[in-house]
Amino acid sequence: MQIHFHINIDDRLLKKLKTLSQRRWLVLSLTVLIVLSTLLLYGTLHKPYTFQPGEVIHAAEINANFDLLFRKINTHDPPGSIIAFGGTTAPEGWLFCDGHSVNSADYPDLFAAIGTSWGGDGSPNFNLPDLRGEFIRGWDYGRGVDQGRTFGSNQSDDYKRHAHDLGASVSPNGHSGGEFVDYYNSLMHWGYGATAGWTSNSGGIETRPRNVALNFIIKY
Numbered sequence: 001m002q003i004h005f006h007i008n009i010d011d012r013l014l015k016k017l018k019t020l021s022q023r024r025w026l027v028l029s030l031t032v033l034i035v036l037s038t039l040l041l042y043g044t045l046h047k048p049y050t051f052q053p054g055e056v057i058h059a060a061e062i063n064a065n066f067d068l069l070f071r072k073i074n075t076h077d078p079p080g081s082i083i084a085f086g087g088t089t090a091p092e093g094w095l096f097c098d099g100h101s102v103n104s105a106d107y108p109d110l111f112a113a114i115g116t117s118w119g120g121d122g123s124p125n126f127n128l129p130d131l132r133g134e135f136i137r138g139w140d141y142g143r144g145v146d147q148g149r150t151f152g153s154n155q156s157d158d159y160k161r162h163a164h165d166l167g168a169s170v171s172p173n174g175h176s177g178g179e180f181v182d183y184y185n186s187l188m189h190w191g192y193g194a195t196a197g198w199t200s201n202s203g204g205i206e207t208r209p210r211n212v213a214l215n216f217i218i219k220y
Helices: 011-020 024-042 059-074 108-114
Strands: 082-085 094-096 101-103 125-127 178-181 187-190 215-219
16 A cells, blocks of 8 residues: 655644644644554654654654655555455555556556566556466576576466387387387287377366466555
8 A cells, every 4th residue: 555645734834833732732642643653563663753742843844754654654565566366356555467558647656666567668658467367487587497588578388398108018020010018008009110109188278287366466
């Protein structure tokens, strides 16, 4: 959740605050609010300003304390963070990773974080990552495990190169073809001169592990 909280105080209101600041309850209330919010969320966070009962409070000092607090809140999950989410409605401050185009002016922090890595030109729109139906793999980034990839690129399903041992033996009939006996004792009769055989097709339309369908969301 990204929070923007601005306190704009004109001269008339500032004079009123100066008058009210003489009342201890107002000073104590503001102090307790800032201190408790800070302690509950971030423990030992050091505030730029600490107010004392009876002290005149300036708008810039209040803004500085709140700016620090909200910077910490907003950096807990920085813009561009992607997490798995167990709901079907994106929470406040998050968008579904469904590849749709959004306006850079509406989501400036997210645009600053991911740019046009997922499509669009940024003038004014850019695309979100589209993670629907996808598994996520860490970018190789020069390690050499998954070479030839660029950041944000897609990769088709595949399986590692391998061979199947039929476990067969040629019956001694004097021909280059002949009868082959597999591990299950069934006979595969090849014509004379045959040099290859195939196993039958089985399985589905992709290679995949067991999985659970969730949504991925991105922080803006």
